[in-house]
Amino acid sequence: MAKLQWGMIGGGEGSQIGPAHRLGAGLDGAFDFAAGALDHRPDVGRDYGQRLGLASDRAYGDWREMLEGEQVREDRIDLVTVATPNATHYEITKAFLEAGFNVLCEKPMTMTVEEGEDIVRTSERTGAICAVNYGYSGYSLVRHMKAMIARGDLGKIRLVKAEFAHGHHADAEDADNPRVRWRYDPAQAGVSAQFADCGIHALHMASFVTGQEVHRLSADTVSCIASRVLEDDAMVNFRMEDGAVGRLWTSSVAIGRQHGLTLQVFGETGGLRWSQEHPNQLYYMPLNGRLQTIERGEANLSPEADRTTRVTIGHAEGMPLAFANIYSDLAEAIRARKENHAMDPAADHYPRAQDGLRSMAAVFAVAESGSKDGTWVDARPPMYR
Template sequence: MTKLKWGMIGGGEGSQIGPAHRLGAGLDGAFEFVAAALDHRPEEGRAYGQRLGLAADRAYGDWQEMLEGERNRDDRVDLVTVATPNATHFEITKRFLEAGFHVLCEKPMTMTVEEGEEIVNIAKAQGKICAVNYGYSGYSLVRHMKAMVARGDLGKIRLVKAEFAHGHHADAADADNPRVRWRYDPAQAGVSAQFADCGIHALHMASFVIGQELERLSADTVSCIDSRVLEDDAMVNMRFDGGTVGRLWTSSVAIGRQHGLTLQVFGETGGLRWSQEQPNQLYWMPLGERLQVIERGEGNLSPEADRTSRVTVGHAEGMPLAFANIYSDLAEAIRADKVGRSMDPAADLYPRAEDGLRSMAAVFAVAESGATDGAWVDARPPMFR
């Protein structure tokens, strides 16, 4: 099968997220890396792109040059990944969608709800995929959780509890560290720090697994380090449209926590627990029975889990493989679109622009609620109310 052509904006040398995308996109052989604008410094970006194997004429100096260079090529890229600083996501994604490209955008998709609604509308009008990289939803056992909930193994879902708490910004002496400082600066980060950075991952995973959308929330947000304007810890109470109660804690000052993304789901007839730091095990407690451990890669799991498990049982699964599952979903969607067929339902799980929009609406709702002593606020984007 002919490989799809893939391009990347951002994610240059020394980037935290760039290598994970390049590993993920290339893992299954579905995409060929053919074009990029990797750095805000044009010459460094061009040179790095060529060291990664790009042809000189497709190692671009900036995203505008890449857009002009790719738009009229017969062999232009099928998918563009946007992995630039947050404030640039909207403009780049918008311009590439308008030019007829499929886009995978890093989170947050936009900086405002209005921008998010515009992206959703543009993607629909153009008939193009706009995906958002909530990459943790690519883990095999997260998808198995979703399948178990959907087929009724837990009965009606009563409660979901999500956490994304780490301690890597707990040192007040790091206040002037540029890699940390920008995250808590409203001029660069917007209205929220920790919730916009990590909390929306936990929120998306909760919504993804239970198959319900957030309706309203009440938030307690604090800056545990006094010099910070934006929050470094938040506790959020949530209500979903299917009646499920949600609890979400996110923090950057939880010393002793490393990554800290966990999800627990409690229904009428059972409960599930999963942690991103131990992704090979899913803990399942049926009502009135013994605790069971479901292992990634074992037999008789759901089609969604089987499709996204590449290595044999007992071997570690990591973040680049979860990213690879998002890219695998997108490859299936793009190929199905090219020939006008339906895509494999087990692959139809990639996060959409609508998910990015809902996340941004939640960010603003958390900021509003936190500023008003936890008042309950509507967390839905206006276009979905």
């Protein structure tokens, strides 16, 4: 089977996210890294692309040059990943969708709700796939959580508790560090800092595993470091469309917390708990039963979990492998469209543009509620109300 052609915009030398995408895209042998515009400095981007193995005519200087070059090729890329600064996501994603390219966009997909709705409509109109990299949803046991909830192991879901709290921005002396400062600058980050950066991962996970969307929310936001305009801590209460109650805490000043993404789901007949820092274990407590530890890679898990595990039980799987599961889903989806057949249901879990839109609507809802002392607000995008 011929490999699919993959390209990347952004993620250049020294970037945090670029290597994880390149590892994830290449892990299963479904994609060839064929094209890239990897740096905002054209010569630097071309040089780095060629050092990574790109042909000289496909190591582009910028995304516009890449779009123009790939459109006219018979072997044009099947998927492009957009891993540029946040404010550029909308323009680049829309341009490639309009040209019929499938896109995987880093989060946040857009900077406004209106842009998000436009991306959803553009994807629907062109028929091109638009996925958003909520990569933590690729973990095997997160997929198993979703499968357990869907088959009714927990009964009706009552409560979801999500966290994404770390302490890496807790030092007030870092206020002028450019790698930190931009995150709290409205001109560069938009209306939200910590919730838009980390909180939406936790919120997406809550919706992903339960199959319920957030309907409304109330937020308490604060800048614990007074010089920051945007929040570095937020507590969000939310209600989901099928009745589940949600609690979410996100922080960048929680000294002692490293990554801090955890998810707990409680239903009428059981509860589940998972942490990204210990991704090989999922804890399950049936009502009136005993606490069970479900190990990634053990026998008799769900098809969704089996499909997304690669190494034997007891060995750690990390973030690049979770990313690889998103890419594996997308390869399945792209091949299904090319060959006109249904995709494997166990693979049909990649985050869509609709998820990116709902996240952006939640960001603005949190900002609005936080500015109004926690007033409950509608968290849905206008097109879904």
